[in-house]
Amino acid sequence: VMTNQEKRIKKEIRRLKRIIDEGGVSDRRQKALEGVIQNAAFMRVSLDDTIKEIADADVVVEYDNGGGQTGIRENPLFNAYEKLFAKYLAAMNTILESLPAEAAAEALPPEEERPKTMLELVREKRNA
Numbered sequence: 001v002m003t004n005q006e007k008r009i010k011k012e013i014r015r016l017k018r019i020i021d022e023g024g025v026s027d028r029r030q031k032a033l034e035g036v037i038q039n040a041a042f043m044r045v046s047l048d049d050t051i052k053e054i055a056d057a058d059v060v061v062e063y064d065n066g067g068g069q070t071g072i073r074e075n076p077l078f079n080a081y082e083k084l085f086a087k088y089l090a091a092m093n094t095i096l097e098s099l100p101a102e103a104a105a106e107a108l109p110p111e112e113e114r115p116k117t118m119l120e121l122v123r124e125k126r127n128a
Contacts, residue, residue: 005049008045008048009038009042009045009067009114010039010041012041012044013037013038013041014061016040016041016095017030017037019099019103020033020037020095020098020099020103021104022103022123023098023099023100023104024100024103025098025099029098031068033094033095033098036091036094036095037095039091039122040086040088040091040092041085041096043087043091044088044115046084047084047085047088047115048115049079050077050080050081050084051081051115051116051121054077054078054121055076055121057075057077057078058075059075059078059122060072060073060074060075061074061075061076063072078121079123082110085115087115088115
């Protein structure tokens with residue numbers, strides 16, 4: 001039985017493959033992009049899931065390393081999101097570079113479905 005996350009990843013893979021195919025990318029190039037497509041789809045779904053976690057998280061968290069050192073640090077969830085977002089952008093850039101310009105515009109998710117930058121997430125959280 002496939003999980004909801006696996007279904008969403010497969011859906012994103014199909015979307016990207018369809019755009020690449022319709023963009024006239026050669027079969028050979030499509031095969032070369034297969035790993036990038038799979039990783040981009042996984043990262044997209046992971047970013048969407050992480051946004052839900054970030055909605056309830058604080059930007060900074062207290063820590064206690066057990067050795068008597070305590071303080072406040074950036075929430076590791078935000079840092080992980082930023083790194084994943086950068087890798088997602090790099091993967092999407094690789095995919096987009098293989099497409100003609102008009103097909104590249106179609107490869108991007110609709111504006112309201114695109115992963116957000118950390119700054120956008122923090123601003124939304126403050127305005128909520």
